[in-house]
Amino acid sequence: MAATDVDVFSNEEKRNLSLGGHVGFDSLPDQLVSKSVTQGFCFNILCVGETGIGKSTLMNTLFNTMFENEEASHYQNGVYLRPRTYDLQESNVHLKLTIVDTVGFGDQINKEDSYKPIVDYIDTQFENYLQEELKIKRSLFNYHDTRIHICLYFIAPTGHSLKSLDLVTMKKLDSKVNIIPIIAKADTISKSELHKFKIKIMSELVSNGVQIYQFPTDDDAVSEINASMNAHLPFAVVGSVEEVKVGNKTVRARQYPWGVVQVENESHCDFVKLREMLIRVNMEDLREQTHARHYELYRRCKLEEMGFKDTDPDSQPFSLQETYEAKRKEFLGDLQRKEEEMRQMFVNKVKETEAELKEKERELHEKFEQLKRMHQDEKRKVEEKRKELEDEMNAFNRKKMAAETYSLSQPLKKDKDKKN
């Protein structure tokens, strides 16, 4: 598949040409938009905060819908994440919204590991996307993107500063996800306390190097509003799905004996600012940042872990062909070496066993010889004894014979004597 290098002559000066009339490519953004609308959008929100701090209520308020949920218990023995996906539609725009709740956050006595399930969940979504991207037959255009686009971090309205858990968790998350810190249940803080609280929180974040999401100011159309909103962070919000009659209008509010806190009243809380920033102005930018910044960082780290490099030691970009050849050589070399080793090992083993067996053979021979000798000795001894015995017997026989002969001749002598 490697194409031969074709000589390409390119007209080096990239010129700006003026058009003689209306060509019509100004419809390109509209073409893009109509394609995106047909495809549908998806958006994933992660809500991190203590149990009971108002995460579910805020989601209901933001999206004007009663997402089904029951109250969470304080007695979970760990933090776990609960993602739920909803299909919303407004005019002709379809939105696949996933809300991920952190259940049990902040409830344990030892919270050292509380941030881990959150980081793991975010990494898993990145990993799933990466796996899809690395497939051979992939279909990225209709992949359901589950990567977290925004993390809303709910800060408890203590009025003093961040909690230690907040700092630790946000530091672990800031390089993986866009974080917008919000002050929850802001109706327990007065205006002056709120001002001091916000300043304290922002300075703590800055001094600890926590990177929260900045609303983008590079696009002229929205830079002004984004810049001014950046100054209002963290947003102090109040959520409510109950409706209260105020004057001649019915608004979402919380009714107290001393007054009514209206959710959409900008002098009561920053809910409207949050909604504006999160949904109406920067939703697309959040998705883009997640893909272009956080996901790319994750991908780069993961690939480096797996051992891929972009440039060789001389900082020349690797050509695919060279890389392949180099790795192939390396691998073949390895393979050969391993084979050699194994063969060597095998040969050694055979030699060893052979030597052992030879040893045994020699021993056996020795033994055999020894036994043979012993046998010979014994035989000889027995021979000697036999000879001795034979000799004795011969001697005895001779003596016997001699004795007999003598006794025979003796009687004659006796007779002779008698005659005389």
Added chain:
Amino acid sequence: MLYELMEKQYVGFATLPNQVHRKSVKKGFDFTLMVAGESGMGKSTLVNSLFLTDLYKDRKLLNAEERINQTVEIIKHTVDIEEKGVKLKLTIVDTPGFGDAVNNNECWKPITDYIDQQFEQYFRDESGLNRKNIQDNRVHCCLYFIPPFGHGLRPVDVEFMKALHEKVNIIPLIAKADCLTPNEIKKLKDRIREEIDKFGIKVYQFPECDSDEDEEFKQLDKELKECTPFAVIGSNTVVEARGQRVRGRLYPWGIVEVENQSHCDFVKLRNMLIRSHMHDLKDVTCDVHYENYRAQCIQEMTSKLAQDNRIESPIPILPLSTPDVDTEKLIKMKDEELKRMQEMLNKIQQQMHDKDQ
């Protein structure tokens, strides 16, 4: 479960399309268009007419002897054009020399190589670690100019389109249509469409209309599809016709207007190419042609790797399950070898043992 939002309360994510619009305008667009066909088919004139500009200042045309052994070159022109705030980086890839030599065997090879090169470059960039500034130089569309002088497709036309139809979106055009009468054009179009079917050439298909579009749109869409291949005329000159100054060609017997729908299909081509389907052409290139290239490339690589029996690779791809089958086989083989050696060893031992006895 589809949640219908309560009417009076507006959440606001219906602004998403506007946000997308805004961002895309800011980012700008790019498009690469390739033109191919013999010399003198009117390719440059057509490009100038399409984009209402003059891309080809000071170019040198070769004469016949110079073209006998002409090889195909690839020349890129890149221009930045802007209209109503929308910026477009337009690259026109010219293929001078195509079909000009006496022997045109495989004259499309430099072209297919060029397209593959762009795919390969993109593939490498996309697989790299730093993907911040990837440039997309892939060819999004190829306009193929068929001469009007014959009776349909010639062998070189068929071979060219077949070599390219799975790498790039091909839009065949009948060039210099002002030498054909309306009847002749109709006959030629029908003939060409037939032959395209017969030879199994996959030219760019317009995406089907959404079923919820109105009848008028659907009718227009149908007419458009039946009009292919478009019979086009281009012109670099402006003439006076019916009281207006228009692009056209002046003949003793009348004036041919480029933008007159009853004279030629130029307007249909322009609308289709630029005003309604430019983005779709890009999408099909990304989602279909490039993905095919990528899948093929990876499979070739992994089959090579499987032969060498390893699972690592120089670019990030998922390990396939097939290498395991081969590894298994090898392991089995080695196992058997070991078994045989073991048996031999046992035999030797036995022999020695017997000797002792």
